[in-house]
Amino acid sequence: MGLILFMAILLITFMGPFFIKIDPTAIDISHRLSPPDKDHLLGTDPLGRDNLSRIIWGARISMSVGLVTVIIGVVVGTLIGLVSGYYKGWLDRVLMRCMDAFLTFPPMLLAIALMASFGISVRNIMIALGIVYTPRFARLIRGSTLSVVGRDYITAATAMGARNIRIIFSHLLPNVIAPIFVQASYSFGRAIIAEAGLSFLGVGVRPPNPSWGLMLSDARGYLQQAPWYPIFPGVAIMLTVLAINLIRDGLRDAFDPKMKI
Numbered sequence: 001m002g003l004i005l006f007m008a009i010l011l012i013t014f015m016g017p018f019f020i021k022i023d024p025t026a027i028d029i030s031h032r033l034s035p036p037d038k039d040h041l042l043g044t045d046p047l048g049r050d051n052l053s054r055i056i057w058g059a060r061i062s063m064s065v066g067l068v069t070v071i072i073g074v075v076v077g078t079l080i081g082l083v084s085g086y087y088k089g090w091l092d093r094v095l096m097r098c099m100d101a102f103l104t105f106p107p108m109l110l111a112i113a114l115m116a117s118f119g120i121s122v123r124n125i126m127i128a129l130g131i132v133y134t135p136r137f138a139r140l141i142r143g144s145t146l147s148v149v150g151r152d153y154i155t156a157a158t159a160m161g162a163r164n165i166r167i168i169f170s171h172l173l174p175n176v177i178a179p180i181f182v183q184a185s186y187s188f189g190r191a192i193i194a195e196a197g198l199s200f201l202g203v204g205v206r207p208p209n210p211s212w213g214l215m216l217s218d219a220r221g222y223l224q225q226a227p228w229y230p231i232f233p234g235v236a237i238m239l240t241v242l243a244i245n246l247i248r249d250g251l252r253d254a255f256d257p258k259m260k261i
Contacts, residue, residue: 002246009240013063016056024053025208033226043228045218051229054210055236061211062192062240065126069191070184072130077137078180082168084138085145096142099135107132107190108197115203125204129194133187140183144176178255185248189241196237212237 028048036043042051084095102110114128148154149172157167198204199213207214212233219230 002243002248002250005239006243006247009059009243010063013056013059017053020050020053020056022050022053024049024057024210026050033222033229035226036228042232043226045215045229046222051215051232054215055212055233058210058212058215058233059236059240061122061205061209062195062237065122065129065195066188066191068126069129069133070188072126073133073137073187074180074184076130077134078141078173078177080134080138081141081143082145082172082176085142086149086164086168086172092142095138099138102131102135103139108194111194111198112201112203115198120203120206122205122209125195125198129191132194133191136187137180137183140179141176144179145172148172148175182248182252182255185244185251189244189248192240192244193237 026049028044031040031044031048032046034040034044034048040050040052042055044050045054080095080099084092105113111128111132114131115124118124118128154167154171157171162171195204196211196213196216199211200217201213202217205211205214215233216230219226219233222229
């Protein structure tokens with residue numbers, strides 16, 4: 001069900017602009033805060049911009065931020081976790097204390113601090129959130145690496161003279177990669193919420209670019225006058241994260257042997 005819902009959201013996100021040819025940044029004051037009708041299926045905002053087109057284009061930003069954030073977290077976190085768990089010793093202590101330092105900050109607070117350092121742009125949102133979620137992947141992979149690094153096939157590969165880099169990527173990585181899929185799906189949903197939160201606070205996507213969080217921020221003053229305005233971007237966030245969470249639960253059940261008993 002999660003996959004079906006997520007595929008439907010992706011279809012609307014990337015195919016919607018071919019059918020709804022309304023500029024999401026086009027201002028039409030004569031139709032400001034119009035309720036849903038045949039011309040504007042989800043109504044308009046205070047500047048007369050079409051809410052449906054803005055939600056669809058905002059979905060592209062949210063999906064892109066979520067995907068790039070997960071890629072950064074997976075690649076960097078997996079490398080740190082593998083190196084830390086395999087070599088152990090002082091290198092493990094240094095790397096894990098650095099990861100612990102990042103984990104001591106609340107994710108949103110750390111993201112805001114990084115955005116203040118990097119500057120406000122969609123690219124910097126991706127980098128900032130990638131840094132925020134990297135320690136979680138690093139910790140997860142380190143734990144999985146420590147659980148398999150002492151097994152016989154690793155010892156045999158070492159005794160046969162295999163290089164460390166070959167052992168890490170040919171023997172360790174395939175045996176610790178399963179938990180990454182569950183964590184990646186979790187981080188994907190969290191990144192979408194984080195991007196909306198940053199935009200809501202004014203340190204994310206800049207106007208006039210469409211963003212779900214920015215739409216919710218703008219809609220705060222119109223809850224009674226135009227209730228449809230905040231409802232639709234909120235529902236878009238809810239459905240997207242719900243779909244991702246359902247996929248995560250399915251992946252967890254698929255990769256957890258205990259769930260098959």
